[in-house]
Amino acid sequence: MTYSKTIAQIKEINGNRDFTPLHEPCFSGNEKNYLADTIDTTFVSSVGAYVDRFEAEMARYTETAKAVAVVNGTAALQVGMRLAGVSKGTEVLTQALTFVATANAIAYNSARPVFIDVDLDTMGMSPLALSAFLDEFGELREEGCFNKSTGRRIAACVPMHTFGYMCRIDEIVAICDRWKIQVVEDAAEALGSKYKGQSAGSFGQTGAFSFNGNKIITSGGGGTIVSKDAQFAEKAKYLTTTAKVPHRWEYVHDELGYNFRMPNVNAALACAQMERIEEIKSAKKVLLASYQEVFTGESARLKPIPAGTDWNHWLISVELENLEERNRFLQETNDAAVMTRPIWRLISSLPMYEQCQKDSLANSIWLEERIVNIPSSVKV
Structure with a gap:
C-alpha cells in the first residue's frame, strides 16, 4: 500500500x-523579554533571579517540595541516582525501550543497567515484568536487595514515561518499596502529565525532567531534579553546584560534585515557556x-x-x-x-549494553x- x-x-x-x-x-510569549533582561542585568550564568523563579515554579507545578535546575535531563537522572545510592558495582532496573540517556546516566554512576519489559499500552515499565524479575532473581538482605544471578546490589529502579504517557508508576513504587529499592522517575518527556491525578516526577524519591529543544517546553538545554523530600533536593542542589561549602569568599569543596548548574539565561527561557x-x-x-x-x-x-x-x-x-x-x-x-x-x-541491543541482563522484552520488541x-x- x-x-x-x-x-x-x-x-x-x-x-x-x-x-x-x-x-x-x-516561542510566542515573554521569551525575548526575559532573555533581554538577563543581558541587561548581566546575570547570564549560573546564578540569577530566573533560576530561582524557575525552580520555585517547577516545584509548584509538579507538587513537590523543591526543584533543582540543571544543564539537562541526563544530569538530573545521574544525580538523582547518586542520591538513591547508585554507585560502582551496583545495578539499576530500567527499561530497554527508552532513550539512551536513561542507561547512560546509570553508567555515569559506574553502575550496570538491567532491562525490564514494558506494557503494551503505556510503553513504560511493566509492574508485572518487574515483579516477575524480582521474584526470580531478587534476594532481600539486611543491606538491601541483591540480584541472586550476579551478586550485585540492586540500588534503584528507573521507570520512564514514554512520550509523556504515564507507566503504572504507583504499582512500580509499591513493588520497589517491598524490595527496598529506591525509585528514580525518568519523567524527561512527561512534564504536564498526571497519573491518577498525581504529577509525573512526584512518585519516586526523585524525578528528572528534560527541557531540550524538542520537549513540550524548552530552555534550549536544561533539566530539573524534583523531590517531595526537601532534604534530597537540597543535597541535589549542593552536588550540582560543585559541592561547594557556603562561604562569602572561600572556595572549599568537601566531596565530589558536578558543575551541572542551569544558566540564568536558559532559566529565563524556561520561565517564559512555563507561563504557556x-x-x-x-x-x-x-x-x-x-x-x-x-x-x-x-x-x-x-x-x-x-x-x-x-x-x-x-x-x-x-x-x-x-x-x-x-x-x-x-x-x-x-x-x-x-x-x-x-x-x-532497544538499548539492550546497543554495543555498550548488549551484555547486560534482561528479561524476554517481548512487548518491547513488539513495539520497537x-x-x-x-x-x-x-x-x-
Whole structure:
C-alpha cells in the first residue's frame, strides 16, 4: 500500500509547509523579554533571579517540595541516582525501550543497567515484568536487595514515561518499596502529565525532567531534579553546584560534585515557556483530534491514551501493522519532507549494553517494530 493520502492529510493539518518538522519549539510569549533582561542585568550564568523563579515554579507545578535546575535531563537522572545510592558495582532496573540517556546516566554512576519489559499500552515499565524479575532473581538482605544471578546490589529502579504517557508508576513504587529499592522517575518527556491525578516526577524519591529543544517546553538545554523530600533536593542542589561549602569568599569543596548548574539565561527561557504550558497542552489536544480523523485504518492507527493518564500530548504516536509497514511509512513520509521517527532501538541491543541482563522484552520488541512518532508541533 501507499501512504500518499495520509501524507497529504498530515501536511494539510500542519499548514502545508515545504518541510514538516517532528516537534519544534513555540516561542510566542515573554521569551525575548526575559532573555533581554538577563543581558541587561548581566546575570547570564549560573546564578540569577530566573533560576530561582524557575525552580520555585517547577516545584509548584509538579507538587513537590523543591526543584533543582540543571544543564539537562541526563544530569538530573545521574544525580538523582547518586542520591538513591547508585554507585560502582551496583545495578539499576530500567527499561530497554527508552532513550539512551536513561542507561547512560546509570553508567555515569559506574553502575550496570538491567532491562525490564514494558506494557503494551503505556510503553513504560511493566509492574508485572518487574515483579516477575524480582521474584526470580531478587534476594532481600539486611543491606538491601541483591540480584541472586550476579551478586550485585540492586540500588534503584528507573521507570520512564514514554512520550509523556504515564507507566503504572504507583504499582512500580509499591513493588520497589517491598524490595527496598529506591525509585528514580525518568519523567524527561512527561512534564504536564498526571497519573491518577498525581504529577509525573512526584512518585519516586526523585524525578528528572528534560527541557531540550524538542520537549513540550524548552530552555534550549536544561533539566530539573524534583523531590517531595526537601532534604534530597537540597543535597541535589549542593552536588550540582560543585559541592561547594557556603562561604562569602572561600572556595572549599568537601566531596565530589558536578558543575551541572542551569544558566540564568536558559532559566529565563524556561520561565517564559512555563507561563504557556497549559495553552500548549490544549493546542496539542486539538492537534490529536485532527489526527483522529486521519488514522482510522488498521495499517496505521493512533496509539490510545492509557487508562488513568492525563497526557501532556508531547509526541503523538501511530502503531503500524508490522515492521515492513513501519519501514514503508517512515520511508514515504520522510521522502515527502514530513519528519517522522521510529521509537528507539532497544538499548539492550546497543554495543555498550548488549551484555547486560534482561528479561524476554517481548512487548518491547513488539513495539520497537511498530511505533512511529508523527509531527506534533503546535502554535499558540
